Amino acid sequence: MTFWSRFRPYVMVAPSIVIFSIFFIYPIFYMIFLSFYNWDFINPVKEFVGFNNFVELFKDSAFLQVLSNSLNYTLLSVSLSIVISLLLAIWLNREGAWYGFVQGALFSPHIVSLVSVSLVWMWLMDPKFGLLNGLLDMVGLPKLEWLSSPDSSLLSLVLVSVWKGVGYNALIFIAGLQSIPKDVYEASALDEANWWRKFYKITLPMLSPTLFFLIIINLISSFQVFETIAIMTNGGPINSTNTLVFYIYEYGFRYFKIGYASAAGVILLVVVGLLTLVYFKLLSRKVHYQ
Amino acid sequence: MAQIVLKQIEKSFKQDKVIEGLDLTIEDGSFTVLVGPSGCGKSTTLRMIAGLEKETGGEIWIGDQCVNGVEPGKRNVAMVFQNYALYPMMTVKENIEFGLVNRKVPRPERERLVKEITEVVGLAEYLHKKPQALSGGQRQRVALARAMVKSPAVFLMDEPLSNLDAKLRHQMRTELIQLHKRLGATFVFVTHDQVEAMSMGDRIVIMNKGLIQQADGPMKIYDDPDNVFTAQFIGTPPMNVMDRERIQPYLNGQLHDDIGQVGFRPEKATMSLESRPQTGHVHFPAHIMTRETLGAEIIYQLESALGLVSVKSFLKPLESASEVNITVSMQDLYYFDRNGVRARQHERSEARELIVLGGKHS
Numbered sequence: 001m002t003f004w005s006r007f008r009p010y011v012m013v014a015p016s017i018v019i020f021s022i023f024f025i026y027p028i029f030y031m032i033f034l035s036f037y038n039w040d041f042i043n044p045v046k047e048f049v050g051f052n053n054f055v056e057l058f059k060d061s062a063f064l065q066v067l068s069n070s071l072n073y074t075l076l077s078v079s080l081s082i083v084i085s086l087l088l089a090i091w092l093n094r095e096g097a098w099y100g101f102v103q104g105a106l107f108s109p110h111i112v113s114l115v116s117v118s119l120v121w122m123w124l125m126d127p128k129f130g131l132l133n134g135l136l137d138m139v140g141l142p143k144l145e146w147l148s149s150p151d152s153s154l155l156s157l158v159l160v161s162v163w164k165g166v167g168y169n170a171l172i173f174i175a176g177l178q179s180i181p182k183d184v185y186e187a188s189a190l191d192e193a194n195w196w197r198k199f200y201k202i203t204l205p206m207l208s209p210t211l212f213f214l215i216i217i218n219l220i221s222s223f224q225v226f227e228t229i230a231i232m233t234n235g236g237p238i239n240s241t242n243t244l245v246f247y248i249y250e251y252g253f254r255y256f257k258i259g260y261a262s263a264a265g266v267i268l269l270v271v272v273g274l275l276t277l278v279y280f281k282l283l284s285r286k287v288h289y290q
Numbered sequence: 291m292a293q294i295v296l297k298q299i300e301k302s303f304k305q306d307k308v309i310e311g312l313d314l315t316i317e318d319g320s321f322t323v324l325v326g327p328s329g330c331g332k333s334t335t336l337r338m339i340a341g342l343e344k345e346t347g348g349e350i351w352i353g354d355q356c357v358n359g360v361e362p363g364k365r366n367v368a369m370v371f372q373n374y375a376l377y378p379m380m381t382v383k384e385n386i387e388f389g390l391v392n393r394k395v396p397r398p399e400r401e402r403l404v405k406e407i408t409e410v411v412g413l414a415e416y417l418h419k420k421p422q423a424l425s426g427g428q429r430q431r432v433a434l435a436r437a438m439v440k441s442p443a444v445f446l447m448d449e450p451l452s453n454l455d456a457k458l459r460h461q462m463r464t465e466l467i468q469l470h471k472r473l474g475a476t477f478v479f480v481t482h483d484q485v486e487a488m489s490m491g492d493r494i495v496i497m498n499k500g501l502i503q504q505a506d507g508p509m510k511i512y513d514d515p516d517n518v519f520t521a522q523f524i525g526t527p528p529m530n531v532m533d534r535e536r537i538q539p540y541l542n543g544q545l546h547d548d549i550g551q552v553g554f555r556p557e558k559a560t561m562s563l564e565s566r567p568q569t570g571h572v573h574f575p576a577h578i579m580t581r582e583t584l585g586a587e588i589i590y591q592l593e594s595a596l597g598l599v600s601v602k603s604f605l606k607p608l609e610s611a612s613e614v615n616i617t618v619s620m621q622d623l624y625y626f627d628r629n630g631v632r633a634r635q636h637e638r639s640e641a642r643e644l645i646v647l648g649g650k651h652s
Contacts, residue, residue, distance in 0.1 A: 183371045184376075184377060184378075186342050186362075186375065187369070187375040187376075187377070187436075188377070188388070189341075189342065189361070189362040190340060190342075190363055190367070190368060191363060191389035191392055191436075191440075192361075192363030192364070192389060192393055194392070197392055201380075201388070206378070206379060
């Protein structure tokens with residue numbers, strides 16, 4: 001073995017390892033390190049405070065509200081998005097130009113930048129001049145407050161996230177549906193299975209790898225929602241749409257309480273890490289693989 | 291009880307007509323094999339009987355019910371698929387009882403049926419395994435059990451043995467024949483393998499390009515083919531069929547004008563070193579090109595003035611000479627008209643008249 005042939009594999013993977021270390025591994029550990037300090041970004045001196053940042057976080061009623069907002073937002077948007085996109089996928093999973101067109105149309109929000117999406121929806125949801133209230137008015141329904149009331153602001157953000165995500169999810173679901181062998185459905189037709197039994201006993205179990213994959217990546221990305229909030233609501237009104245990542249951003253880059261923000265970041269890391277762990281546990285146990 | 295009748299069945303996929311004007315009666319309790327080359331419409335026919343494919347014209351009757359538009363599950367048929375089509379996420383037991391649960395068969399009855407069937411097919415110890423943990427043969431049995439447990443009047447099988455290895459296939463063949471005897475149900479079996487067809491079916495339906503070429507018992511098809519296609523499809527090696535121009539010089543007397551081709555089975559020809567023309571026989575020299583020594587039988591490929599000819603000999607020593615003479619009795623010749631249809635009326639009349647001599651001088 002020459003020197004080169006022994007080290008070639010390491011040299012080959014080195015670039016990605018270096019990038020991964022600099023931009024992922026190092027920041028994670030630096031964040032954990034910072035969460036034990038008080039620091040304002042400018043002062044060269046970092047003051048060690050132990051777990052004080054975490055204690056303060058959980059004493060802060062705003063932070064608890066932020067956690068519950070994040071949880072509500074995540075659960076709502078993921079469950080709605082998964083259910084709607086699954087139904088759409090089942091409807092769209094057939095031959096025909098029309099279905100292809102609808103599929104493409106549904107997918108298009110995914111490729112539009114979230115910032116422009118947010119701006120368009122702000123305009124649509126404007127309580128006075130928005131198209132949505134105009135439509136409601138036209139059919140004789142009462143107008144809604146959308147983003148300007150704490151009661152409906154979070155739901156409005158969920159609506160945007162579902163609208164943006166459904167096409168992508170449906171596309172993945174359709175791919176999953178198409179990998180189910182046709183003859184299994186034929187066998188079930190001969191076994192007198194009705195639509196519900198076919199769906200519940202065949203489609204759903206055989207789609208479970210796709211389903212779990214989508215649930216987890218949607219959970220993780222919803223928990224990290226930021227752009228729509230930063231642009232559409234700034235966490236308001238009355239903190240009703242303030243979620244974890246936006247909270248971290250505000251404390252880190254607006255109030256320059258880096259230690260405090262890092263502590264919140266550690267909590268986000270723990271939550272996302274747990275979700276991922278659950279995903280792999282479930283994957284190895286419950287999910288059917290062919 | 292469960293006779294299947296297809297009346298003027300038609301099937302087209304978009305522009306392509308796959309089957310046109312198909313009439314077929316599958317008798318109650320028969321083991322009918324649909325056989326033909328790929329793309330001949332045999333699977334499509336089977337799937338139309340099952341209701342998985344919608345016929346574009348004609349009527350399908352199962353028993354005394356016209357099943358056009360009846361859902362697959364309501365036709366009292368069960369099907370065994372080529373790749374078994376088991377439900378991969380269900381255990382063997384769940385696979386077998388899925389149809390029963392859908393029919394709301396009460397649990398004690400279900401348990402009894404599953405127990406009975408699994409003992410018959412020898413799966414009792416695998417009840418709680420999933421299909422992926424089973425071998426090909428075991429999966430095949432699960433598929434059979436799933437079909438049997440519904441005690442249908444008709445079993446439809448779409449090349450169910452083609453994914454098994456040779457030994458297992460042979461074994462399953464025998465088991466299926468026994469199963470058919472015991473159940474007394476109508477079996478419709480699709481295959482492209484003529485050996486499978488001959489060994490299993492009590493009635494064979496040979497199809498080509500969407501048309502039925504012949505439907506008869508296996509020996510009748512072998513001994514008395516209706517046309518060139520059937521004659522060449524059944525039998526290994528296939529029947530030697532040659533154009534009239536080639537064989538005419540070896541026959542004493544003129545072939546009838548209608549006759550286009552003449553054939554004989556490879557095993558009806560005998561080889562000898564000396565040229566010994568006999569009356570009532572076709573006799574011609576040939577050159578041995580290849581020898582397939584299969585054990586009890588030997589298959590020779592020969593080149594002659596009649597074209598390429600195969601000859602099959604049984605329990606005889608290997609012929610080592612390369613130049614031989616072939617003799618075939620006139621009674622073993624099959625005549626076909628210019629469309630490839632058997633011309634039986636000429637066989638009888640001409641076989642008597644013609645005297646056959648060796649060589650080209652008649």
